[in-house]
Amino acid sequence: MYQGLQHLHSYLAYAVLLGLVISFVSALLGLFGGKQYTNADRKRSLLGLIPTHLQWVFGLILYFVSPLGMESASGEAMKNSVSRLYFLEHPLMMVLAVILITVGYSRAKRQIGTNQGFKSIAIFYGLGLVLILSRIPWNAWPGN
Ligand code: HEM
Ligand code: HEM
Structure with a gap:
């Protein structure tokens, strides 16, 4: 159970990053191209949303089964930057x-039907992407 979830969470991270980057770049193109946000653009934004939602559900379960998640939370772990990343900052x-x-x-x-839709995606997906990139455990991912 733990290993399966860990692998799933690790592989799904590629889909999350790729989906968010595609949605973000298309939003920038639409925003600065002065286009209208259409239903087709909404579907493209789902490329970013769906893997992200799946990932957060799996991440939440992982938090309770991984030895690096809730189990490791302690004052001692707080003093160690790697364990603090896993049990607190990342989640x-x-x-x-x-x-x-x-x-x-x-x-x-x-x-x-307005250009503003692209602005919403660009700003919120952009901020989300920066937060995600800032707290991926780069020491362990994509694997070594
Ligand atoms: C298996 C996991 C999940 C998948 C595949 C998934 C997928 C989706 C999809 C496709 C949408 C877009 C729906 C639309 O077009 O309106 C969506 C929206 C949303 N989801 Fe999830 N989701 C998942 C889990 C969750 C969970 C666990 C929560 C909250 C506890 C959540 C909260 C929301 C919210 C608040 C929206 C926004 C609705 C809106 O305003 O359009 N999702 N999700
Ligand atoms: C939605 C965006 C998320 C992304 C892109 C993401 C990405 C990652 C990546 C790349 C790893 C390292 C995997 C490896 O070692 O190969 C990881 C580990 C982990 N993540 Fe996430 N994660 C996300 C959300 C979450 C959430 C919401 C939680 C918990 C509430 C969570 C809990 C964990 C835990 C506990 C680990 C350590 C697993 C272990 O090695 O035992 N993640 N995550």
Whole structure:
């Protein structure tokens, strides 16, 4: 169970990053190209949203089964930057990123037919992406 989830979470991270980058870049092109955000663009934004939502559900379960998750939380672990990343910073920042990305998707959905939809995706997905990149355990991923 633990190993399977760990691998899933590790592989799905590629889809999350790729989906978010594609959505973000298309949003920038639409925004600066002065185009209208259409239903087809909304579907493209799902490329970023769906892997991110899946990842957060798997990440949450992983948090309770991984020895690096809740189990390792302690005052001692707080003093170690690697264990603090896994039990505190990574989960917290990722949840924040997921919320931002969902708010962006949700706002843009209500802005179909305007250029503003692209702005919502660009800002919220962009911020989410930065938070995610800032707290990926780069020492362990993509593997060595
Ligand atoms: C949504 C964006 C997220 C991304 C892109 C992401 C990405 C990653 C990556 C790349 C790793 C390292 C995997 C490896 O060692 O090969 C990892 C580990 C981990 N993540 Fe996430 N994660 C996300 C969300 C979450 C959330 C929301 C939680 C918990 C609430 C979480 C909990 C964990 C835990 C506990 C580990 C350590 C697993 C272990 O090696 O035992 N992640 N994550
Ligand atoms: C298996 C996991 C999940 C998948 C595949 C998934 C997929 C999706 C999809 C496709 C949408 C877009 C729906 C639309 O077009 O309106 C969406 C929206 C959303 N999801 Fe998830 N989701 C998952 C888990 C979750 C969980 C666990 C939560 C919250 C606890 C959540 C909260 C939301 C919210 C708040 C929206 C925004 C609705 C909106 O305003 O459009 N999702 N999700």
